[in-house]
Structure formats: C-alpha cells, structure tokens
Amino acid sequence: MYLKRIEICGFKSFVDSTILELTPGIASIIGPNGCGKSNVLDAVRWVLGEQNPRVLRADKMADLIWAGSSTRKATSFAEATLIFADCDKVLSMDFHEIAITRRLYRTGESEYLINKAVCRLKDIESLFMDTGLGPHAYSIMEQGKIDQLLQMKPEQRRFIFEEAA
Amino acid sequence: MYLKRIEICGFKSFVDSTILELTPGIASIIGPNGCGKSNVLDAVRWVLGEQNPRVLRADKMADLIWAGSSTRKATSFAEATLIFADCDKVLSMDFHEIAITRRLYRTGESEYLINKAVCRLKDIESLFMDTGLGPHAYSIMEQGKIDQLLQMKPEQRRFIFEEAA
Amino acid sequence: TKDLFIDTFNAAQKNFHEVFRHLFRGGNAKLTLIDEENPLESGIDVIVQPPGKNLQSINLLSGGEKALSAIALLFSIYLLKPSPVCVLDEIDAPLDDVNIGRFTDMVKEMVNRSQFLVITHNKRTMESANNLYGVTMEEPGVSKVVAVRVTGEALYDGEVLADMN
Amino acid sequence: TKDLFIDTFNAAQKNFHEVFRHLFRGGNAKLTLIDEENPLESGIDVIVQPPGKNLQSINLLSGGEKALSAIALLFSIYLLKPSPVCVLDEIDAPLDDVNIGRFTDMVKEMVNRSQFLVITHNKRTMESANNLYGVTMEEPGVSKVVAVRVTGEALYDGEVLADMN
Numbered sequence: 001m002y003l004k005r006i007e008i009c010g011f012k013s014f015v016d017s018t019i020l021e022l023t024p025g026i027a028s029i030i031g032p033n034g035c036g037k038s039n040v041l042d043a044v045r046w047v048l049g050e051q052n053p054r055v056l057r058a059d060k061m062a063d064l065i066w067a068g069s070s071t072r073k074a075t076s077f078a079e080a081t082l083i084f085a086d087c088d089k090v091l092s093m094d095f096h097e098i099a100i101t102r103r104l105y106r107t108g109e110s111e112y113l114i115n116k117a118v119c120r121l122k123d124i125e126s127l128f129m130d131t132g133l134g135p136h137a138y139s140i141m142e143q144g145k146i147d148q149l150l151q152m153k154p155e156q157r158r159f160i161f162e163e164a165a
Numbered sequence: 166m167y168l169k170r171i172e173i174c175g176f177k178s179f180v181d182s183t184i185l186e187l188t189p190g191i192a193s194i195i196g197p198n199g200c201g202k203s204n205v206l207d208a209v210r211w212v213l214g215e216q217n218p219r220v221l222r223a224d225k226m227a228d229l230i231w232a233g234s235s236t237r238k239a240t241s242f243a244e245a246t247l248i249f250a251d252c253d254k255v256l257s258m259d260f261h262e263i264a265i266t267r268r269l270y271r272t273g274e275s276e277y278l279i280n281k282a283v284c285r286l287k288d289i290e291s292l293f294m295d296t297g298l299g300p301h302a303y304s305i306m307e308q309g310k311i312d313q314l315l316q317m318k319p320e321q322r323r324f325i326f327e328e329a330a
Numbered sequence: 331t332k333d334l335f336i337d338t339f340n341a342a343q344k345n346f347h348e349v350f351r352h353l354f355r356g357g358n359a360k361l362t363l364i365d366e367e368n369p370l371e372s373g374i375d376v377i378v379q380p381p382g383k384n385l386q387s388i389n390l391l392s393g394g395e396k397a398l399s400a401i402a403l404l405f406s407i408y409l410l411k412p413s414p415v416c417v418l419d420e421i422d423a424p425l426d427d428v429n430i431g432r433f434t435d436m437v438k439e440m441v442n443r444s445q446f447l448v449i450t451h452n453k454r455t456m457e458s459a460n461n462l463y464g465v466t467m468e469e470p471g472v473s474k475v476v477a478v479r480v481t482g483e484a485l486y487d488g489e490v491l492a493d494m495n
Numbered sequence: 496t497k498d499l500f501i502d503t504f505n506a507a508q509k510n511f512h513e514v515f516r517h518l519f520r521g522g523n524a525k526l527t528l529i530d531e532e533n534p535l536e537s538g539i540d541v542i543v544q545p546p547g548k549n550l551q552s553i554n555l556l557s558g559g560e561k562a563l564s565a566i567a568l569l570f571s572i573y574l575l576k577p578s579p580v581c582v583l584d585e586i587d588a589p590l591d592d593v594n595i596g597r598f599t600d601m602v603k604e605m606v607n608r609s610q611f612l613v614i615t616h617n618k619r620t621m622e623s624a625n626n627l628y629g630v631t632m633e634e635p636g637v638s639k640v641v642a643v644r645v646t647g648e649a650l651y652d653g654e655v656l657a658d659m660n
C-alpha cells in the first residue's frame with residue numbers, strides 16, 4: 001500500500017487546491033523556510049484523525065483554516081484528502097484504492113468521508129488500526145520533535161512501545 | 166577586547182593539551198558530529214564561572230574531566246584557560262592582557278587563577294560584571310537552545326531582560 | 331497483555347542494538363526495563379555508546395550523536411510493524427555529511443517496506459530521493475507545489491531548484 | 496530599579512522591531528509587557544509577523560521562521576550591551592540558504608563590536624568567517640584542533656576540510 005495522492009484545499013497556507021502526485025519509494029519535499037512543507041505533514045496527520053490542534057501547532061482547530069493574507073480573504077473551510085493505492089490486503093476495508101477526506105468549517109462542523117461516503121472519525125481510525133499509520137503512530141516524525149525520544153521520561157517512552165505492540 | 170587564546174587540557178574530549186589561537190572578527194568552528202566543537206563552548210562557559218553541570222550537559226562536575234577511552238586512561242583533573250587581549254578599559258582590572266584559568270580535580274577541589282595568581286570564583290565573576298560576558302549572559306547561545314527564547318513563559322523571559330539591564 | 335509487551339520489547343531491544351551499530355558503524359546501545367520485576371509497569375531506559383567512546387550519560391553526547399541515536403530508536407520501533415507510509419520532517423538537521431549518508435542509506439534499505447516522505451533542506455538527502463516536490467510561496471502566504479523530478483545533473487540546473495534555495 | 500528596567504525594555508523593543516525587519520526584509524515584530532500597569536513584575540510577550548503573512552500565534556510559524564525570530568530577539572538583547580565575545584552553536588541549523596545569508600550578513604555588521612565564534616556544519620556560514628578552526632577526532636574519543644585559514648577557493652580544496660566533512 002502507498003500514498004498515491006495528497007489533495008489540500010484551504011488548510012493552513014494551502015488556500016488554493018493543491019495536489020501532490022506520489023509514487024512508491026522516497027519522496028523529498030523541499031523549499032524555503034515558511035513555504036508550507038511541514039503544513040503538508042500536518043495535513044496528512046489531520047486527515048488520519050489528529051484531534052489535538054497543538055500537535056498541528058495551532059491553538060484551536062479553526063486556526064487550521066486559511067486565515068487570509070494581504071492579498072486574499074480568509075476562507076470558510078479547510079479540506080484535505082489522502083488517496084491510498086494497493087490497499088487490498090492492508091486496510092480493514094476491501095478496496096484497491098481508498099480516498100479519505102476531512103473537512104472543517106469555521107462554524108466548527110467537521111465532515112469525514114471514505115470514498116466520498118460520509119462516515120465518522122471512528123471509521124477512519126478503525127480503517128488504519130494495526131497498520132502503524134495514524135496520527136499518533138511512530139510513522140510521522142514532526143520537525144524538532146525527534147530529540148524527545150531520547151529526552152522523555154522512561155515512563156512516557158513506555159507508551160510508545162505499548163502502541164507499537 | 167577579544168578572546169586571543171583558548172587552552173583546554175583534560176576537559177571533556179580534549180584529553181591532550183589543545184590550543185585555539187584566535188583573532189578579532191568571525192571564527193567558525195567546524196568538524197564532524199561528536200568531534201568536540203560544543204565542548205569548546207562548554208569550556209569557555211566553564212572558565213567564566215558556570216556552576217551548574219547540567220548546563221554543560223554533565224550530571225555532575227566530575228563528568229567534565231576526561232573519562233578515558235578504549236586507548237587512554239581517565240585523567241585526574243580538567244583545566245581550561247581563556248586569554249583576553251586589549252582589555253585595558255573593558256574589565257575591572259587594569260591589564261592589557263588577562264589569562265583566566267579554572268582547574269577541577271577528581272577529588273572535587275577547584276582552583277581559579279587570574280594571570281597565574283590563585284583567586285576565588287567571585288573574583289572572576291566581578292571581573293566580567295557589566296561586560297555582557299559570563300556563563301549566563303546572552304552572549305553564549307548553546308546548541309538546540311535558541312528556540313527557548315520564543316517558547317519560554319513571559320515571566321522567564323523577563324529574567325533575561327533584567328540581566329541585560 | 332504481558333506476553334505481547336515482553337515480545338515487543340525484546341524485539342525492539344534487538345532492533346535497537348542492530349540499527350544503532352549499523353548507523354554508527356559500531357558502538358553499543360541497549361534498551362532496558364528500569365524495573366525488571368515489573369515489566370507491565372516499568373519505564374524504558376536508553377543506553378548508548380558511540381564506537382571508541384567511553385560509556386557515559388546520554389546528555390554528554392553531541393547534538394548529532396543524540397539525533398542519530400534517536401533516529402536509530404525511531405527506526406527500531408518502526409521495524410516492529412512497518413507502517414506503509416513514513417513521514418520525516420527535517421530529522422537530518424543536526425547531522426554532518428557522513429551521517430546524512432548513513433541515514434539516507436538506511437532509508438533506501440527500508441523502501442521496500444514503506445513509502446517515505448522526507449522533508450529536508452539538505453542537498454545530499456534530496457539526492458537520495460526518487461522524486462522531489464518543491465513547495466513555493468510566490469504570492470505572500472500562499473503555498474504552491476511544483477513537482478521536480480530527480481534526473482541526475484539536471485537537479486541542480488533546474489530553475490525551480492535554484493529558486494528553492 | 497524601575498526606570499532602568501523600563502529604559503532597557505524600551506530599547507530592546509525598538510531593537511527587536513528593527514532587527515526583525517532587517518532579518519526578514521519586512522514584516523512586523525514587537526515585545527509587549529503583559530501587564531503594563533505593573534512593569535516591575537510583568538512578563539514579556541513576543542509577537543511576530545513575517546512579511547505578507549497574517550498575524551497569527553507564534554506556534555503556527557515554521558521551524559525556520561521561529562529560529563530566525565529567536566535570532567532577532569537574541570541580537571536585540573545583545574545590542575543593548577554588546578558583549579566582547581559572542582559564541583553561537585549551530586543556530587543556523589533550521590535556516591534555508593537565503594536566511595543563512597541574512598544571518599551571516601548581520602553577524603558581519605556586528606563584528607566591529609564583538610568577536611564571534613560560530614559553530615556550524617553549513618558551508619555558507621563557514622564562508623562568512625575570517626578564520627576556520629577544524630576539530631577532528633582521529634584517535635577515538637580524543638579531540639584535536641587544526642586551524643584552517645580561509646583563502647577563497649582553497650577552502651574547498653583543503654584536505655583538512657575534506658576530512659572535516
């Protein structure tokens with residue numbers, strides 16, 4: 001299974017609909033400071049079900065929606081989609097390709113979709129159960145946070161192992 | 166005033182007597198991971214009077230003494246010297262050049278010297294008062310710690326300003 | 331359950347020892363249960379010794395040695411249950427060129443198990459990728475993605491890449 | 496004393512605004528007293544807005560934007576009472592090439608007031624130095640210093656520098 005496409009629209013600095021077409025292997029994301037690279041990682045984590053805005057560097061969920069700039073007004077919602085391919089035997093649903101979408105409105109309403117069908121956050125979480133993927137799996141290492149693996153208290157480190165078990 | 170020479174012997178990874186001859190201007194210290202660059206910064210801070218081993222990444226002061234390796238035995242003391250030049254009007258003592266030495270023995274004994282004359286830590290601290298130099302002045306920015314300036318609580322940030330005042 | 335945790339811990343311990351020695355080209359590393367009598371409650375400690383160096387507290391390690399040790403730990407846990415997608419955000423920042431080479435070589439060894447998205451500013455890390463995605467911000471605050479394919483020499487002649495950096 | 500602190504704070508505030516705009520080539524930044532009624536007790540807050548971007552919480556800034564803002568704050572405090580020697584350990588790690596240029600240009604502007612010791616892995620930062628000092632570790636665990644003078648093109652042909660990296 002691999003991530004075939006990431007679509008981001010209205011999420012953080014990606015005000016315009018943006019697409020990354022990916023292939024198996026190693027993809028490197030590059031660009032100047034502040035251009036939006038870590039925001040892509042945040043979008044991936046967010047679609048996978050991250051519920052704590054602070055993990056996404058925001059004070060509250062609404063801060064994830066394009067806030068406007070000197071040339072553009074704020075938008076009313078943020079949306080991101082992850083499309084996985086070759087997922088027949090890996091995920092708990094029986095599809096060759098699967099698209100997961102999360103949408104958040106400024107009103108606070110949230111929507112989750114699997115292959116364009118509305119579902120609950122729970123469904124997305126159980127989809128990825130046991131794959132090692134998820135907002136709190138060890139598969140996403142955010143900027144500046146790797147030192148914590150060594151600095152954390154032994155008790156906290158235990159949680160990470162329990163999750164991997 | 167400028168730092169003309171740093172001499173390190175037995176301090177952390179500098180088991181052999183090591184000398185850096187410096188000039189005014191910008192000096193860049195380079196080398197592979199783990200070769201000893203930050204240890205030079207620690208030596209500077211230590212001679213200026215740092216009393217908290219944790220700031221120097223050590224659990225206790227004795228950890229600052231060369232601990233031995235697969236090819237060398239541990240030593241019984243650590244020593245470092247800073248030689249400042251053109252310091253006539255800057256420091257509170259009337260010398261053109263001044264050498265400050267700190268020595269630590271495994272027994273726990275410490276020695277401080279100004280121009281080879283034994284003195285107390287207090288004398289070294291008052292020498293640098295009001296120059297902006299010292300282990301806790303803002304003139305030494307240790308690896309990985311610059312983020313804290315922005316992340317620290319507003320009350321903690323106040324201390325830094327009080328020190329600069 | 332107790333057995334599941336103990337099996338996971340033992341596997342992680344074995345991985346960590348091997349991955350560390352692979353990334354450091356030698357040395358020693360272990361994970362230990364602080365309270366062996368009580369594995370279900372015990373915290374997990376990390377002990378690390380780069381090749382040729384004395385065994386000391388983790389705090390005395392250099393910035394780069396800590397980062398590479400943390401990467402070894404991350405990969406050890408990841409190898410227990412490789413997630414289909416792994417996102418790494420600038421974890422190469424404190425590494426020197428030699429260590430970046432060792433890190434990217436290891437990512438290439440794991441690419442048959444997972445797809446890697448690596449965010450970086452480092453040219454050597456970029457060279458290890460199959461595909462490059464440049465994120466730009468021409469209009470203030472607005473992120474845009476440009477796919478930049480790796481084609482050997484063209485990589486550094488690419489106008490987009492010149493703009494990237 | 497109250498006046499000394501208020502004068503220091505006002506001067507730092509002015510510095511921060513100017514240094515930030517200089518390093519970011521625009522934008523806005525201020526230091527504020529959280530409790531203006533009570534300046535002797537009040538914490539100090541930092542507000543930052545890179546050019547063209549919306550004013551948002553500091554947490555939403557990128558790793559490089561936070562690092563450059565912290566550098567601006569460090570330099571603002573430093574400028575209040577420039578210390579004769581300033582030691583910076585790898586503070587350029589999260590910066591892209593353009594920002595490293597802006598950072599090193601600013602260090603060059605301050606070199607008449609202080610001597611700078613800059614520890615780095617970055618080639619562009621090395622090029623900004625008057626003198627280079629290479630630290631090596633041929634014998635395991637033993638640090639040794641080699642002075643490597645900057646002489647234009649020779650910098651990258653130097654055998655020592657090849658060994659450095």
Ligand SMILES: Nc1ncnc2c1ncn2[C@@H]1O[C@H](COP(=O)(O)OP(=O)(O)OP(=O)(O)O)[C@@H](O)[C@H]1O
Nearest residue numbers: 012033034035036037038039065066067557558559
């Ligand atoms: N809701 C939002 N609306 C508009 N812009 C936003 C929003 N949230 C975050 N941003 C902007 O996104 C930028 C940060 O992007 P990001 O962290 O992805 O940068 P980066 O490419 O990772 O940079 P670096 O190399 O410095 O780590 C910030 O400048 C921030 O102001």
Ligand SMILES: Nc1ncnc2c1ncn2[C@@H]1O[C@H](COP(=O)(O)OP(=O)(O)OP(=O)(O)O)[C@@H](O)[C@H]1O
Nearest residue numbers: 177198199200201202203204230231232392393394
């Ligand atoms: N008392 C000691 N005896 C022997 N070696 C020591 C002692 N204290 C520290 N060291 C060694 O010094 C090394 C760290 O050096 P230092 O932090 O200066 O590296 P560095 O050049 O800054 O590397 P990096 O680029 O990764 O930051 C560690 O490997 C540590 O084991």
Ligand SMILES: [Mg+2]
Nearest residue numbers: 038143557558
């Ligand atoms: Mg980033």
Ligand SMILES: [Mg+2]
Nearest residue numbers: 203308392393
């Ligand atoms: Mg270091």
